Amino acid sequence: MPATKTRQALKVWGSWKGELPLQNLYTAGIAGNEFFRVLKERGELLGAFCQQCEYGYVPARSFCERCFADLSGTFKTVSSEGVLLAWTQCHRDRTGKTLKKPVWLGAVRLQGSSSALIHILKVPPQELHAGRFVRAIFKPAAQRVGSILDLSHFE
Amino acid sequence: MARRVAVIGAGMTRFVRRAKETSRELAFGASRMALDSCGLSLNDIDCVVHGTAPDAFDGFHMKGEYLSDGSGAFRKPYLRCYVGGGTGVFAPIQGWMHVASGLFDTCLVVCEEKMSSCQPHPQGAFNSIFDHTTERPLGPNLLWIFALEMNRYMNAYGISQRDIAGVSVKNKKNALDHPAAQVAKETTVEEVLASEVLAWPVHRLMVSPVSDGAAAVILAGEEKARRLTDRPVWIQGVGWDLDTSYWTNRDLAYPQYVENAARRAYRMAGVREPRKEIHLAEPYDPFAYKELHHLEGLLLSEKGKAPEDLARGRFDREKGELPTCPSGGLMGVGNPIAAAGLMKICELFWQLRGEAGKRQVPGKPERGLAQAWGDLMQVGTVVVMGIK
Numbered sequence: 177m178p179a180t181k182t183r184q185a186l187k188v189w190g191s192w193k194g195e196l197p198l199q200n201l202y203t204a205g206i207a208g209n210e211f212f213r214v215l216k217e218r219g220e221l222l223g224a225f226c227q228q229c230e231y232g233y234v235p236a237r238s239f240c241e242r243c244f245a246d247l248s249g250t251f252k253t254v255s256s257e258g259v260l261l262a263w264t265q266c267h268r269d270r271t272g273k274t275l276k277k278p279v280w281l282g283a284v285r286l287q288g289s290s291s292a293l294i295h296i297l298k299v300p301p302q303e304l305h306a307g308r309f310v311r312a313i314f315k316p317a318a319q320r321v322g323s324i325l326d327l328s329h330f331e
Numbered sequence: 332m333a334r335r336v337a338v339i340g341a342g343m344t345r346f347v348r349r350a351k352e353t354s355r356e357l358a359f360g361a362s363r364m365a366l367d368s369c370g371l372s373l374n375d376i377d378c379v380v381h382g383t384a385p386d387a388f389d390g391f392h393m394k395g396e397y398l399s400d401g402s403g404a405f406r407k408p409y410l411r412c413y414v415g416g417g418t419g420v421f422a423p424i425q426g427w428m429h430v431a432s433g434l435f436d437t438c439l440v441v442c443e444e445k446m447s448s449c450q451p452h453p454q455g456a457f458n459s460i461f462d463h464t465t466e467r468p469l470g471p472n473l474l475w476i477f478a479l480e481m482n483r484y485m486n487a488y489g490i491s492q493r494d495i496a497g498v499s500v501k502n503k504k505n506a507l508d509h510p511a512a513q514v515a516k517e518t519t520v521e522e523v524l525a526s527e528v529l530a531w532p533v534h535r536l537m538v539s540p541v542s543d544g545a546a547a548v549i550l551a552g553e554e555k556a557r558r559l560t561d562r563p564v565w566i567q568g569v570g571w572d573l574d575t576s577y578w579t580n581r582d583l584a585y586p587q588y589v590e591n592a593a594r595r596a597y598r599m600a601g602v603r604e605p606r607k608e609i610h611l612a613e614p615y616d617p618f619a620y621k622e623l624h625h626l627e628g629l630l631l632s633e634k635g636k637a638p639e640d641l642a643r644g645r646f647d648r649e650k651g652e653l654p655t656c657p658s659g660g661l662m663g664v665g666n667p668i669a670a671a672g673l674m675k676i677c678e679l680f681w682q683l684r685g686e687a688g689k690r691q692v693p694g695k696p697e698r699g700l701a702q703a704w705g706d707l708m709q710v711g712t713v714v715v716m717g718i719k
């Protein structure tokens with residue numbers, strides 16, 4: 177079929193915009209609720225610790241995925257300082273649009289944790305290197321609502 | 332020849348609306364309980380099969396991956412299977428294949444659903460399963476389909492709403508003895524018929540609730556099963572079958588796909604006369620009429636005669652010749668989609684081991700059947716289990 181003819185046919189067939197109109201009441205869960213309560217009330221980060229696996233989870237989890245131990249009795253806060261494992265400088269947003277200013281993201285392993293926490297990084301670009309010590313900066317208590325964004329960034 | 336496979340452990344969370352746990356924590360709760368029930372640890376599990384229905388419910392795409400930690404899949408072979416509402420009985424069939432093939436000796440099968448968090452209503456998630464050109468513009472929800480199917484079933488055989496309401500009464504009553512039940516209650520046919528009409532002829536008390544919950548079973552190959560327990564419950568037969576996905580193009584009065592699935596399972600189990608050889612059944616009952624519809628498809632009642640069997644008490648738990656939904660079913664225990672189907676497998680396990688407590692079917696039943704249904708309302712999944 178010639179190209180012009182195909183275009184005409186497509187016009188006749190038509191297409192239209194639709195959507196999957198859904199929202200969700202997301203649940204923080206048993207461990208998540210504690211994590212966010214401590215973050216909001218105290219500006220601290222809560223972890224969970226499996227003795228058998230010698231593994232620390234931050235944010236806290238209610239069970240160990242490695243051995244299925246119940247970790248709900250092991251919650252304790254960890255240091256707000258840690259090591260930068262990896263970083264990126266992002267130039268496009270999730271719809272592909274160019275950001276006005278780049279955003280830096282880092283994977284940080286806090287002292288006492290085995291896992292990494294991903295969050296916004298505000299470190300002078302010339303100082304960005306894996307292994308650098310970084311520190312969590314929290315929003316002032318009055319602005320904290322129990323969200324992962326109560327942790328403002330790492331610097 | 333496939334290896335024999337047994338269920339050796341089972342567990343489930345309570346079925347509730349608005350669970351405080353995350354989906355992962357729910358999956359963990361059921362999985363851990365199933366492991367504990369047979370004294371195994373996660374190390375003893377060779378592979379994991381997970382079942383969960385639409386991603387949209389949990390507000391999470393790739394839900395199988397999201398739920399893998401709570402399902403015990405850390406560094407293990409893992410499979411998520413999905414045939415909508417049929418998933419809960421399909422998942423143990425997948426687990427059976429993993430073990431029957433000889434590839435694995437043990438398998439943890441876990442199903443989870445968290446529906447109540449879906450806003451503004453879980454029915455909204457179902458709107459997107461309809462054809463975007465010919466059906467979605469009408470704004471359908473599942474109730475519309477079920478209302479049409481129920482009405483077709485009634486018209487084909489001269490069945491009344493009153494004939495069907497008895498399923499709600501029986502199942503909600505059975506569920507009073509289930510510690511995990513969400514909507515157990517003592518009710519009457521009159522009360523069911525007086526409840527709100529959601530889409531005629533479907534009344535509110537003929538519909539299972541929106542639920543959150545999880546269920547899990549442990550499967551083992553014959554040698555392993557005999558070493559781990561002296562009361563294995565064998566998976567004797569499995570079957571599944573798919574009808575056309577156009578609901579406009581299938582027989583709404585009779586679920587031929589359920590019959591096809593059942594015939595496969597019966598053949599494998601060596602069952603020639605299902606009405607004599609099946610001692611209890613957990614047919615899928617998300618709506619009251621579906622239990623009857625399915626019992627006919629499963630060849631456990633004559634076509635159009637399940638309502639008569641129900642009326643004369645044939646399906647009663649204490650005195651009936653074929654107790655159906657002794658657990659209380661989806662109408663009584665609740666309906667976290669995939670978990671509800673696997674709950675039926677758990678029930679067979681407990682019943683056939685004589686561990687069902689107040690729900691125990693009398694007469695030492697030796698063989699039972701569980702069935703689920705779903706996808707685009709055209710899939711039948713069947714498992715036959717027994718102690719021999």
Ligand SMILES: [Zn+2]
Nearest residue numbers: 226229240243
């Ligand atoms: Zn551990």
